[in-house]
Amino acid sequence: MEASGVRIGVYVCHCGGNISNVVDVDKVREFAEKLPGVVVAKDHEHMCSEAAQKMIIEDVKKHNLNRIVIAACSPKFHEQTFMELLRETGLNPYCFEMANIREHCSWVHSNDPEGATKKAMDQVAAAVAKVRLNKPLEIREYPIGNRVLVIGGGIAGIQASLDLADSGCKVYLVERQPTIGGRMAQLSYTFPTDDCSLCILSPKMAAVYNHPNITLLTYSEVESVEGHVGNFKVTVNIKPRYVDPNKCVACGLCAEKCPVKVPDEFNYGLRTRKAIYVPHEMAVPYKYLIDAEHCLYLTKGVCRVCEKICPQHAINFEDKSKKMTITVDAIIVATGYDPFDPAVLEQYGYGKYANVIIAPQLERLVMPTGPTGGKVIRLSDGKIARRIAFIQCVGSRDKTINRPGCSRICCMYAVKQAMILKRQDITRDVYIFYIDLRAFGKGFEEYYMRAQEMGVQFIRGRVAELVEDPITKNIIVRAEDTLTGRMIEMEFDLVVLSVGLVPSAGTDELAKMLKIATGPDGFFLEAHPKYRPVDTLREGIFICGCAQGPKDIADTVAQASAAAGRALRLISQGRIVIEPIKAYVIEELCDGCGKCIDKCPLGAITIENKIARVNEAICNGCGSCIPYCPRNAIDLKHYTEEQLIEEIKALLASKEEGEVRVIAFFDDSCTYRAADLAGTSRLTYTSKVRVVRIPSSSRLTPRIILSAFKYGADGVFIGDCLPGGSPYHPRVLDVINDLIRKTRTLMRRYRIDARRLRFDTIAVDTAERLAKDLDELVVLVERLGPLKPEDRDRIKV
């Protein structure tokens, strides 16, 4: 399907000796001249120089060129320069290829000039073969507005909403609880400054409520999300409150008369509330609502006392849930955390022993407005607790319950709570049993020191078990003080479990709905741990706060502002640019079987009129769909199966009798860069390798790999990123492993030793490993010998 009238110009660079001292540039140029489609081939001392660029521009005019191949350094250096040059000459920048004959050739085969020259010629032939089939591609654009959905109304969601709304964005803040404020509203004081939590939070809650740019949807949940950046269609389910918020003045008469008592979730069950209630005294909106699960009228059809007493006639038992559809341009996920439920750790007896509580419960107990008026009591008998122990790392740093990570905040909140207890009564015995005390933040170590000054006892040892005295209900703590090596058995009135943080309920469902990834810890996964900490792999969707992983309030606020900033960065550009290298469907071949739909980790594929359709605004070109299409009806632009096979043929055309050759597929993000690094570090490795550059190995198919064997390769190497290193979804690694397995099965069927196909995960900085892996494969292939012609003939592709 070669476009007729292809006129290629090939330009070979000396790089001031960097290339020409090893590679015979004249030979390469002479070789290129004879390649089909090549009209002109030239060499130059420095192809990136202005003089050389001028020469190319003139050649394009003079020879009427429409394709350019540059054989020079790595495309990572000058690809953009040359693409810009093509634009200047009026050519499409995608009608261009680079052959890397410096990093992948002269610098790594300096000990083998002949091999290097041969490789350079093959790489040029491959670039010419590919460029012949390159199609002009367009970068598309569409407008983006400034509407943002924020999911979760804790401090993270509040901060992000305010930042965006203040910048003029239209914000929809969706919170599933009846009030915003989240977990921070349940805290007593905040470390390391001891501010009262609600005192610093409630002004922000009020600001959200009053902001003209924020539409606040409480007691609401996101039900479905369709579309893409710049055009997300979101359905929100608004649950019925049964109290008209426009009429309710929160006089509280209804709750006084309501006969139903329910454990109060805001106070972690430490007191009761009524079936008609406000979550707490600082709730926003400060409006009553009816808990439909417990209301007598709504469950049993009797009562209606609140309706009779309400002076505002605000009660409406006919209230129904409402659906609201909104269109937004970007989404920020701020769904926070849940405290770890320690009931699974039987040795601590939580839920069984009355005087074992979790730290969030203690937060409520120490509050003057809390269930006990600020008195810290034993739950067994209501007596003031005088001897209190904290147990750290409950639900953190524990592989036995699959929570190996640190929860980051427990050390400091335990220190805080210990000081609050000491301030209430300095004669109290307060012990903290810890493994390591991590006071890493600003002002944290000083805070820890203050607790030591106040006489809080720190025991370095993880508590092995708690035992309840059946008569006194005291709790006996068994642990080792690892610093003295002595065993400790101490009796306490109250034991507080410093529970870790787990992803909030519904995180998995939301991840599926938004098609964003979660990490091994269950929290939402960022696009890059260092450089893109609040981005997800889906453009236009951001994460912040404890939804991304455990963190304290200061870090949460910083991240929330970061997420708002990243969303604003998109919005302020006013337009979305769509890079053209995307999957596309060959409509004549597609029968609409839909196998590709689930394989796309971003959900970019839909079936319309029995034909798969790729949404280019979502697709990021990983190619995970391609190996699964039974009819070869889906392919990747600019790296089509045909192009790659032509490249492979060209790379192997010069192979001589008895020689061995290895085709190496390098993914563009990691392996290709690692190979560049091997060049800049002047490592040396075998010159029997020929390189094919691909965006991601998930784009390959068994057919491409088998073609390599058919057309003369004796070994195939595939390198791709480690999980986390790739710009693509972590699921592509599963696709690659699947692909390797399938291909090896086929290889066995063709009686080809499966070891001839090698796959390795390569990080950008592991050049030495890559060089070693390639050498090893060549040694193995040499030992096995070249594939026999009859073996190659047997392969059907």
Add this chain to the structure above:
Amino acid sequence: MFKGLAQKVYELTNENVYLCHQCGTCSGSCPLVNLMDIPPNQVIRMIQLNMLDVLNAKTIWICASCYNCTVRCPREIDIARVINALRNIKMRKGEAVVDLRRVPQVGELPQLALVAASRKLMG
């Protein structure tokens, strides 16, 4: 992979003692720790540091292999098995081998004790 005692233990048990972060859960969980001269977490520490006198500790013989430590270890080290390996090392050197036939009044001991003792003392 490792050196010295840690490597020997690794070969015998496939356990990596360097995973230990010295939280002391094993010792706190041990029913016999008060009879031991060195608590179990320090046994692990001594293996990490290749302190060979750990092989002369009473602890390794007092351990009843109840596996409480193993079950609770937050780094999932099989401590009971590691201690068993130390006993093996000792016995393979021909030290501390008990010939049951020479134990006086062997017939009067409860069967369970005999089984437990032979399992422990014979590796």
